[in-house]
Every structure is written in structure tokens, then in C-alpha cells.
Amino acid sequence: MRVLRLRRTLGTLLALGVLGGSASCTAAHGDDARPGDDPPAALAPFERLLPAPLSVRAEGPGYSFGPGTVIRTGRGADEEVRRVGELLAEQLRGPSGLPLPVVDGVQGDGIRLGIDEEAEGLGEEGYRLESGPGGITLTARTPAGLFRAGQTLRQLVPAAGPGTVPGGTVTDRPRFAYRGAMVDIARHFFSVEQVKRYVDQLAQYKVNTLHLHLTDDQGWRLAVDSWPRLAEYGGGSEVGGGPGGHWTKDEYRELVAYAGERYVDVVPEIDMPGHVNAALASYAELNCDGKAPERYTGTKVGFSSLCIGKERTYEFIDEVLGELAALTPGRYLHIGGDEAHVTPAADYAAFMDRAQAVVGRYGKTVMGWHQLAAARPAQGAVLQYWGHDKTSAADRAAVVAAAKAGHRLVLSPADRLYLDMKYEAATKPGLAWAGYVPVRRAYSWNPGAYLAGVPESAVLGVEAPLWTENVATRADWELMAFPRVLGLAELGWSPAGALDWASYSRRLAAQEPRLDAQGIGFYRAPDVPWAQ
Template sequence: MRVLRRTLGTFGTFLGVLGVLSGSVSCTAAHGDDARPGDDPPAALAPFERLLPAPASARADGPGYAVGPGTVIHTGPGPDEDVRQVGELLAEQLRGPSGLPLPVVDGPGGDGIRLRIDEEAEGVGDEGYRLESGPGGITLTARTPAGLFHAGQTLRQLLPVAGPGTVPGGTVTDRPRFAYRGAMVDIARHFFTVEQVKRYVDQLAQYKVNTLHVHLTDDQGWRLAVDSWPRLAEYGGGSEVGGGPGGYWTKDEYRELVAYAGRRYVDVVPEIDMPGHVNAALASYAELNCDGKVRERYTGIKVGFSSLCVGKERTYEFIDQVLGELAELTPGRYLHLGGDEAHSTPAADYAAFMDRAQAVVGRYGKTVVAWHQLATAQPAAGAVLQYWGHDRTPAAEKAAVVAAAKAGHPLILSPADRLYLDMKYGLATKPGQVWAGLVPVKRAYSWNPGAYLAGVPESAVLGVEAALWTETIATRGDWELMAFPRVLGLAELGWSPAASHDWASYSRRLGAQGPRLQAQDISYYRAPDVPWQ
């Protein structure tokens, strides 16, 4: 999914996009300045007009509510622990910027911020909400705690970046366009700690992204402890691109991440890539190789050279034990099997292997997700395909994906020339790659997931996901620079109604997020065609 590509030649691909794409020409952190001398500062937007993602409906009406020292968060009359947890987290998120105490109390309460579950609430769906603000307080209403959480994230944007403030009077009624709004991070090429990934969860959840896909294994490293195969992490985790020390997560650390994300209504989707991208496993255990000999650890960035031994029964004992332990750790419904770039696995072997691997996922009560190459084999009933192709993907490959969608397999769209966050913004971007082309902020946003693949109706699209591969990314600063602000476009594409998608409007709302990103110490690329405030 990532370097199809490199066989085309990086230089040739790079030249091919220069005449087509207009990208930014500088790579600047949040405190850079793209303004020219004499430019007027961008006009400030009204609070409802700067919300990102854009809500389904927002109407200003009358005076608002001043959030101040006496403001209380009321979590409703019943002993609903989930609602109480939403209230506590919202208070935590608001206290730092506002400097207010914001106590959380049970009961319907009076003035203040009121959290309310109404299972019959109209126009909001399972994840949506209604936010009503007036002089007597703010009421957040949703059918589910997840909806209340998203309402709280909207409330955060209606308050100042720092200090107390007044939430304008009016009503926001909102719900997501797509059920799956995801971001993927690759901790296999370069290792990142759970703490760094938790930071990303917080950054994503405030913009209503609800899925974190973690690429846990690849040729360069195995990043999760497995009790039944301990050398996978202990030895296979000891390398990374460029020859660094690597690392891995313990099971307790993984559980901690899953729980942390869950409290923010973000599901974790773990990926164990197979039958290719497995050199770290082949270097850890000789018995996984057809010739019984261990491989050397790998620190480069080539793809497609490794494969599990499809003809060995020990291979299937391996995947059963690994996926079984992973399923036990993961409360969410999905396990991702990878399945791309298995160039060293003959097509018939690939199909046979994926049949058995998918059956293992089913036995553990999970739903298969795999990269779209699974369409060339036989996707299991209900399997979800993740499409990472791009404008130059061969028609036959696209046709297989379209046929799978028509057969009932939901699609997650991650087009590499739109949503691969490791693609450079422009010529001067220091980290990143170019095999899918330059991906400036406008290009990442300006497409319609519901009509992206000809022949695939919007109803077949489960959602969208922005992928951050880390061959060239080894630090938090580079991670955030490549993700932000493009991941905010992903958030809007996944949440907001199609009719609201407009670059002129979006770029102004994106520019209004600049102070918020800076206040959270998020490094981001100041695209010159965005009117940053």
C-alpha cells in the first residue's frame, strides 16, 4: 500500500506530478509566518462559522451563556457511569484552557453545562448530538455517550483558546456522514511509545475521528509482545529503519492505549501484516521460514521481499496463536490482516493463505479488515477492504475492488495521493515520500469519498482513513508536521455533510484552528493558501 510504486522510480514519479499539482514550497512549523508584507490579517469568523468539522446544522439565536467561576457540569439524574465519565473528561479538557474549577455533579441541575441522554433524540443518529446555548446554560443532548462526547468537543471550539468566555446563543444539530473516521500510525518502521500515540488520540478525538488503526508489525520491527512467541518482540522488536534500537509495547501498555482511546470513543484496530511484510518475524523464528533458517533483521525501506511459509502447518499455528492473543486484548470488532504487497507469495498461495487467516479472525469473533489486495483472492463474508490506490492505479486493480464492493464488502478509502500523510506537501518538505505525488493541503481535502471510485455507491463506503507511514518519520515533530493540518481535512470528509465541502469555506475554518493548534503545542504545516489566524 505504500511503495507500489518505487518500482516506477521515485524520480520519474516526482517529475510527473510537478506539472499537475500545486503544492506548498516551504515546510514551516506552527510559529512560521507565511504572510507577505502588507497582507491584511484574515477576518475573524463567528464562532459557529469556525467549527471544524462543519456541523450538519448550526443556527445562532439570541444571547449566549457565559462560562465562568460558578459554572457546573451536570451529568443528569441517573447513575450513568458513562455519562459521568464524559462529564469528567470534558471538565478536564476545559479546565486547563479556561482556568475554571468546573465541578462535575450528578443531577439535572440548573445553570451550567447539562449532559443529557435522550434515546429518541431526532436528527442525531448514534454518534450525533444537539447543542443548545442560551443565557441559562448549555444543554448537550445525544442518544449515546459517544454523541455526548462529540458534543463536548464542539463546545470546546465555541470557547476561547485561553481564559473564560461566552458560548454564543443558538443550536447545533449534528451527526456524522460516515461511521468509520480513522487515522493509522505505523510504529513498525520507526518505533513510537504508547504515550506518543495517546497524544495523537487526543488530537484526533477532538475533531471527531473515531478509529485508530495501529500498524504493529512489518519487515523492520515487531512491536507487540506475544506470550506464545516471545522472541517476536524481544528480538524482532529490536530494529527499525536506519538501524535504531526499535522497541515494543507490552500487553499492559497496549491495554492502556485501548482503554485510553475507548474513553475518548476511539476504537483501536490493530494490524498484523501478513503474509508479506514479515521479515521481523522470520528473523525471530527459524521455523517460520520454509528453509528453516532465520533471516537477518532488516533496517531498509524496500517492500515485497518477505513471506510466511504458506505450505507449513506451523505457520497457521503461529497466526492462530498471535491473532488469538491480539483478539483477547482488543475489545473492538476489527482485526486488520494487512495482505498487501505480498510480491514473494505466488497468487494461488496468497489466496489459500488469506482463506485460512480470515477463518482464524472469524473464530475469535472479529471482523476482517485487509488492504484492497484481498479483492484478488476471496474476501470472507463481511470482510472490509481498505483501498489505498491512487489516480494512477491500474484499472484492473480498481475493478476488483469495485466488484468486491458490489458483492457486499464495505470499503475504507485511503487513497495514497489524498490521505497518505507521509507524502510530501511540496518540494521543500523535509520528511516524507513522493511515490504517490505531492499532497498539498487542498488536494488532501478536495475530493468526495462518496463518489471517489466509479461504480461504488456511497452506501458501500464505510468511511475514510488517513495513514501515516513512518519510513522517513522518526520524531514527534515530524509526525505532527506531516499529519497536521491534513488530518483535519480527513476529519471533515468523514463527518460533515457532502454539501458542506467547499475549499474556500474549509480553508477559512482551518485557518481559524491555528491558535488552537499552537496552544496545544502541535507542530503543523502553515500551508500558504490557508488564511491562518
């Protein structure tokens, strides 16, 4: 109880404006929050923010948010700033029912958006939010920063209708540049509309990357003009024998544009040289024996491989990745590389040399699963680590060596951030090969110190993958992702000193009305003090 009493005192000081910074930085990491003590409703508005911001000072009277509120984007504001203002107005109108017109000019009260390219300490995505009786001012060096500021404001405005936004200042910027979530639409097919919904859910918590696992043994999900049968035939299956499906190029473009408007970069993945049965079934010429296998609807891994010694294989890779690169404005193309169990090590390394060269020729940066470390990662390649507590010392050593050689890491430890791992034995969807991953375990680790021998400077960021071997519906998807993906958001954004379970669990509980209002069916972890 000593820590809880200390946190009450700090929260009071913060609310009075006496204390700068977030009170969430003050308690020891891992302290227990007890359901029933200080319910979420007792938290001051700034104390409810998730992810925890870098610095908060609550002071003075707030701003009256009501029917007369306008959003001001500045006289002559560029088109992108205006678009950010329009999107913020749309996001705030829904729950508030207020008109919130977007107008030119920064004079007058209301919500004012402004770019200051010389603002210190904000970086590319940081912002400053100032609230007082005369209005709310959002300042950033970039439109992306303004968008992030708007997402913070969404948590401060009254839950519904008019009310007061508290007075004070939030100064904020992310800890890691890469804050991602992955969804596997290959094992079970999902529509663009469902993925758009996830983009909105992620972006409001400052997640900035969506990794799409587009191909696997069970299905090929993106149309490729030069190899049309990949989608037409290879897309017609999924785990369990369902009908599968695929996206057209226009649908993919639509999703990429939608995500980009919310400052979420799309990282597409074509897994190779393994996880390719859907491709092999579509084209006999990709098989070493010239015979196409049957489509696969099971869940085993590691049994398929492209034909490493066949030149047609590399023509295939060049044409597929070339089309994908042309569709994708982001910097990364993910080429998989995991679980290539039937590809000999020397063949694997030779294949990856050529595949990485193709990515480079199309002006993109290679991303691959951490097994790429055992081959020859291309200069600048980013490795995604999905190991866990039982990962072999040799595998870890290869990743550490790659980091020391200058390769950045995205951390996705399976026993922390794999969203398809069950919370507990009773969880109906999901798997448990990496163990159960309750909400507290998913949150309670430090990415900057996770791999011994890897400094924080080598960590590009974190990502929470959702594999879909037995996640087949939107309800299953959201149950497995929420609330754990909110922990991912805080791990990626908030300063290391803010990673405190006692504070986080209370702030997470304070998100309950938002999740309910958005129709997100989430797992009500028993050690989080939910209101209901």
C-alpha cells in the same frame, strides 16, 4: 470576489439566526480563499467549527462562561455519562483555568449533559448543542454522542478564561461511520505516550478510529506470550538501524482503554503474508528452508513471505491473532495483505482463506488492504483501498467488484490521504512516490463519489495512514499529519454539501490558536489564510 461577498452575507445571516444550516454548504466546491480577505478572526464562532456541522442556527444571547460554571450530568446519571462529564471538565479547565466542578442534577445553569435515547435524527454519534443565557445543554442518544458534543463545545468556549459562548443550536451527526487515522510504529518505534497524544489530537476533531500498524519487515512491536522472541528479538530493530522497541500487553491494554474513553476504537494490524521479515528473523521455523534471515533495517517492500505450505505457519497465525483478539475489544482485526510480491497468486488466496477463518473464529471482522479483493474476501470483510490516480484499471475493477458483492470500503487513497507524502519538494520528512499532497489536494475530493461504480452506501469511511519509513520523531509526525488530518476529519464527518475549500481553508486557519496552544508543530500551507 463575488463568492466571497456572498459568503460574507450568508455568514451575517447565520450569526443573526436567520439562516439554518452551515454557511459552509453554500459556495461552489473548490473556490479559492484569498489570504488577507476576511481573516479567521472575522468569522462568527459557529462559522469556525471544524468539522463543519450538519446544521447550525445562531440566535439570541449566549451563555456567560465563567467561575460559577458547573457541569451537570443529571441526578442518578449512569457512570459513563458521569465519566464523559469529568473528561469534558478536564479538557475545558486546561485552557480556561476555571474550576468547573461536575455535579448531579440538571436543574440550574451551567453545562448540562443528557441522554435521550428517543432523540430523532442523531444516530449513534450525533448530538444537539443548545446555548442560551440559562446555560448550555448537550443532548445525545449515546455517551459517544455526548462526547462528540463536548468536543464541539470546546471550540465555542472562549480561548482562555471567562467569556460568552454564543447563543444558538447545533444539530449534528456524522456522514460516515468510520473516520480513522493509522500510525505505523513498525518502521520506526513510538511509545504509548506519543500515540496517546495523537488519540487526544484526533478525538477533538471527531476521528473515531485508530489503526495501529504493529508489524512489518523492520520490527515487531507487540509482545506475544506464545511467541516471545517476536518482540524480544524482532522488536529490536527499525529503519536506519535504531534500537527499535516493543509494547508489553499491559501497555497495549492501557492505550486501548485510553482511546476507548475518548470513543476511539483501536484496529490492530498484523501484516501477512508479506511484510514479515521481523517474524522470520525471530523464528527459523517460520521459514520454508528453516533458516532465519538477518533483521532488516532498510525500506524496500515485497521481498518477504510466510511459508504458505507449512502447517506451523497457521499455528503461528492462530496463536498470534488469538492473543491479539483477546486484547482488543473493537470489532476489527486487520491482516494486511498488501505487497505480497513473492507469494504466488494461488498461494496468496489459499493463505488468506485460512487467515480470515482464524479472525472469524475469534469473533472479529476481517479488515485487509484492497489486494484482498483479488483473492476471496470473507463474508463481511472490509477492504481498505490505498490506490491512487495511477492505480491500474484491473486493481480498481477488483475493488469495485468486491463492493458490488457487499464488501464495505475504507478509502485511503495514497495521493490524497497518505500523511507521509510530502506537501512539496522542500518538505524534509516524507516520501513522494504517490506525488506531492498539499493541504488543498488532501481535502478537495468526495469520498462518496471517488471510485466509479462504487455507491456511497458501500463506503464505510475514510482513513489517513501515516507510514514512518523516514518519520522518526514526534516533530516529524505532527508536521506531516497536521493540518491534513483535519481535512480527513471533515471528509468523514461533514455532509457532502459542506466540502468547500473556500470555507474550509478559513475554518482551518481559525484552528491555528488551538494547534499552537497544544504545541503541535504544523505545516503552514501557503494557500490557507493563517493569522501569522
